[in-house]
Amino acid sequence: MVVTSTTKFSEDYDRASELKAFDESKAGVKGLVDAGVSKVPRMFIQPPDNLRTCNTQFNFPVIDLHGMDNDPIRRKEIVEMVREASETWCFFTVVNHGIPVSVLEEMMDGARRFYEQDNEVKEFYTRDRTRKVVYNSNFDLYVSKATNWRDTFYCVMAPHPLNPQELPATCRDILMEYKEQVMRLGLKLLELMSEAIGLNPNHLKDRDCAEGLAILCHYYPACPQPELTMGTTKHSDNNFLTILLQDQIGGLQVLHQDQCVDVPPEPGALVINVGELLQLITNDRFKSVEHRVLANRRGPRVSVACFFRCGLISFSIKN
Structure with missing residues (x-):
């Protein structure tokens, strides 16, 4: 992207x-869109290197879990x-995973x-990351470029x-239900990954890889100038495992x-x-790779990411 006079720093x-x-508006990016913004505010304009596009013809791995039990x-x-997907792509999609479609849709x-x-x-907007329930826009708002x-x-x-009762009434029941469903799936995936590195099925679970769980609900409003910004810049996850539910708009990209x-x-x-912690404890057998989310004129895009982590380890809100 060529930086024009309208995007140069003044x-x-x-x-x-x-x-x-x-x-201080506590309204996030959605508040800007609701106010009718027609151009991306200066604070959202990304450096050109972050905006490079790629045209690829890869077949992303899809794994059918039917019959695993x-x-x-x-x-x-x-x-x-x-094993193959975790060693080569470090990302894969699962179907027939056991969580009912009705639960996914309600989430x-x-x-x-x-x-x-x-x-x-x-009322949920805060930058206090010690709270169990947090809503804000960009965890690194004041330090990112x-x-x-x-x-x-x-x-x-x-x-x-x-x-x-600490959860918002609008999604309280489904968050509690989704937690139970996704925890069961996470434990099954850790069993499969333990076996994939030649160990007892309970190995990763016994090392507390699913002790902690955080559920992140991301909201990407329609963007008037998606070529100037990103939904999420490239990053890797500092956890053991992420289970992501995304809608049909798309935009997630992985580095391969x-x-x-x-x-x-x-x-x-x-x-x-x-995640990075799983890469660490598997001695780099499984790797954590960078990924990003594009901004889009369509929207809002919604995704729900579940982070499995140690109970005492803090994490950065990305994905």
Whole structure:
């Protein structure tokens, strides 16, 4: 992208004041869109290197988990597919994973309901990362070089049980249900990954890889100039495992063979990726790779990311 006169830094640009005003509005990126913004505010414009596009023809791995619990031969096939995907792509999609489509759809609807509230959403807005329930826009707002076109609501669901009354009424019931469903799936995936490195199925679980769980609901409003900004800049996850539910708009890309590859949305499917801690304890057998989310004229895009982590390890809100 060629930086034009409209995107150059000007000597009189006061980024700190723009960030402060944005933060104090407690309305996030959605608030800008609701106000009718027609151009991306200066604070969101990304450096050209962050905006490079890639045209690729890769087939992203999709793993069918049907039969993993009651067919030993099929389980061995699935373990091998998990091993190959975790060593080469570090990302893969799973289908027939056991979470009902109705639960997935309600989880997405619950996330949308939260953001589509009027002023009620602001009562959860905070930059206090010690809280169990947090809503804000860009966890690194005041230190990043450019702001992402994304708002985030997250809740820490484990290891310490969360009082359901602390959760927003708009998505309280489904968050509690989704927590139970995704925890069961996470444990099954850790079993498969343990077997994939030749160990006892309980090895990773016994090392507390699923002790902590945080659920992050991301909201990417439609962007008037997606070529100037990003939904989420490239990063890797500092956890053990991420289970991602995304809608059908798309935009998630993973770095594979030095190219950005689209992770295509698939109804009823979940995206799995290896975190930095899992790379560490598998001695680099499984790797955590960088990924990003593009901004889009369509929207809002909604995704729900579940981070499995140690109970005492803090994490950065990305994905």
